[in-house]
Amino acid sequence: MKLSNNTRLEVRELTKIFVSGRRKITAVDQVSFEIHEREIVSLVGQSGSGKTTIAHMILNLLKSTSGSIIFDGKDIKDIKKKIYWRNVQGIFQDPFSSFNQFFVVKKVLRDSFKILDKSFNNEEKDKIIIKALESVNIDPGDVLEKYPFELSGGQMQRIMIARIFIIKPKLLIADEPTSMIDSILRANILKLFEKLREKQGTSIMFITHDIGLAYYVSDRIFIMHRGKIVEAGSAEQVIMNPNHTYTKGLIEDVPTLHKEWILTKRS
Ligand SMILES: Nc1ncnc2c1ncn2[C@@H]1O[C@H](COP(=O)(O)OP(=O)(O)O)[C@@H](O)[C@H]1O
Ligand SMILES: [Mg+2]
Known part of the structure; x- marks a missing residue:
């Protein structure tokens, strides 16, 4: 598929140092990358490598220590949060934690219209x-x-994605959205990302520790290790011809099922 080269998001030398008492943890260390319009990229790394910290900074839920995040040419520090969140949305590992447990799905989905700048009556919303x-x-x-x-x-994870079909953000950050779902349903969720991109032109950053899933869904893959991006390239390049020893290790760990997916995607 042909990609546009217009940059949607640009991350420049992004760093996050957590300070707790006398301890300093550099969770994200001088990370730079960009995501283009309609592009699906994956951020892959083991637990603790800094993926969620990057997601939270991009979603403007967490302040960086240094570096910048540019969305559609503008530093996100200069964009009002409500307007930013209309354009950049996240879905997370545990969909139940993002939902009010006391509301039925209809109410939750009707509430998601609040972030939009247009107003709708309930009948329009329900349609x-x-x-x-x-x-x-x-x-x-x-x-x-x-x-x-x-x-x-x-079901909950798909309802979270339905929310994305309603809000129509330009960029979706999906942080391990399939890790609580069994493998057959996982493929269906990933197909929805492709559908979002096709129907709404959404750019997507898919975060996972599973390089097989990353290959299946993405145009480009960024490999994260100890707060740094150690390798970046097209999905084919990273999987078929990895440069970094850490990437090679990740590929060796790919379960058989995903190897079949890899063959499917290639053919
Ligand atoms: N709020 C926090 N305070 C202190 N350390 C944190 C905090 N959040 C994350 N970390 C640390 O930052 C590192 C990266 O964490 P995280 O971004 O959650 O990694 P990942 O999502 O790749 O598993 C880990 O060492 C983690 O313990
Ligand atoms: Mg995480």
Whole structure:
């Protein structure tokens, strides 16, 4: 697929040092990369490598120690949060924690319209909600009147993605969104990312510790190790011809199932 070269997000020498007492942890160390319009990139690394810290800084939930984040040509420090979050949204590992447990799905999804600058009445909202649920292959009748605890992790994760179909951000940061879902459903979630990109032109940063999943879904892969990006390139390049020993180790750990995916994508 042909990619646009317009830069959506640019991260420049981004650093985060956590200070707790006398201890300093450099969670993110001088990281630079860009994400283009309609591009799906994966940030891959083992637990503790700094992935979530980067996600939180890009989502403007956490301040950087130094460096900058430029969205559509503007430093995010100079963009009002409400406007920024209309454009840049996140989904996380545990969809239940992002949901109010006391609200039914209909209420949660109606509330997601609050961030938009246009106002809708409930009837208009519900039409859009139903379309969004259908986009993520959920029968609205199955979920609209249910509370989160009545739904499975896979359903909840798809409802989180339905929210993204409603808000239509330009950039989605998805931080290990499939790690609580079994492997068959995982592929379906990843297909929804492709659909978001196709239908809405969304740029997506997919964060995972699984380089097989990263290969399956992304145009480019960034490998993170101890706070630094140690390797970056097209998905094919990184998987078929890795440069860094750390990347080679990650590839050796890919389970068989994903090796089949790799073959599928190649053919
Ligand atoms: N709020 C925090 N305070 C102190 N250290 C933190 C905090 N958040 C993350 N860290 C540390 O920063 C490093 C990177 O963490 P994280 O970004 O969560 O990695 P990943 O998402 O790749 O597992 C880890 O050493 C972690 O313990
Ligand atoms: Mg994390």
